[in-house]
Amino acid sequence: MANASAKKTAAQNEKAIKNIQLGMLVASLLSILLRLLFRRSTLTLSFRTLLTSSTYLITFLISRFLTNAGSPKRSASGELLSSGDDLNQGGMTEWCFDVLYVTWVCQVSSAALGDWVWWLYSIPLYAGYKGYSLVSPFLFGKPAAPGAENVPPIEPTSKRQEKLRKRNERGDLRVKAQQRK
Template identity: 55%
Template sequence: MAKGSVKRIASANESAIKTLRLGTFVPTLVSLVLRVLFRRSSLPPSKGALALYVLTFFPAFFLSNYLVKIGSPRRDPTTGTLISYGEDLNQPGVTEWCFDILYITWACQVGSGAFGEWFWWLYMIIPLYAVYKLWSSVISPMFFGRSDAGSQPDAPVEPSLSKRQEKLRKREERGDPRVKSRTVKQQS
């Protein structure tokens, strides 16, 4: 079972790495083609547009190379057997955020080629999300304490029961002798 899981992760990582390698240059080419087809008046791009592109290309290039490095499966050169599957690129957390930044960068590159430089405002999602996560997980609990929406602090919390436990509870309420004998056995 474990070997199947390792092979599945390695296969998923290899396909993600192919996407990352294509994503490094394809959005740039698509942006240029869209700019030529739909926005010839914007050729050559302004200095501001080039600066935005360069400022976003290098972090995306760095993140892409980082994900390729940590996710590349290692194989034995002679036999081709899998030595290490690399880090799971489908895991939540930092890896997921790296992919989100890459996807937003690629969308902004293509969108600016098709619709104009105003499309780069979409890139503001990244710092806004970072501020939201910082506020909700660090600042707000530190200064205002954790507040669970909809629950009252003094109300007793009912533990959720499984279907089997619920069925046993109902039998016990009916006075089923099988349940009472079980509870007696468990107590002794």
């Protein structure tokens, strides 16, 4: 039996999945239609066509990932068993939506305006680079700086702690009386 927040998450996920499917359909059909009407020469087999068709594969894979992650699980009687992952959360899910939206914009805009619009795709490429740089230390370990093993770690200190440390170095009796053993 699910509680109210799980039901709310499931409803939001179902709505988001319907929006993803509708967006996939509209962006793909509009892109192909605009290419047929205005840029028929881009439909010939070329490197540009392969790149454009690869973006359809990217959007399909990302939409499948989001659909599988966010699909609520229901029993045979229709009772909610699991609401799925929250598709409104930040992090990887948010990046997937960003890549999906930018790809749709690039697909439709390149069909209408030209191939220069694909430069907008550098936005999710940068996001991918940032994501990789955030995840790679956990996957591969953080490389140590040369000579870092001999340097003791610097502990952050407040202004008050810094004053007490300086007084202690000067030999102030007030500080020595307060030191704990």
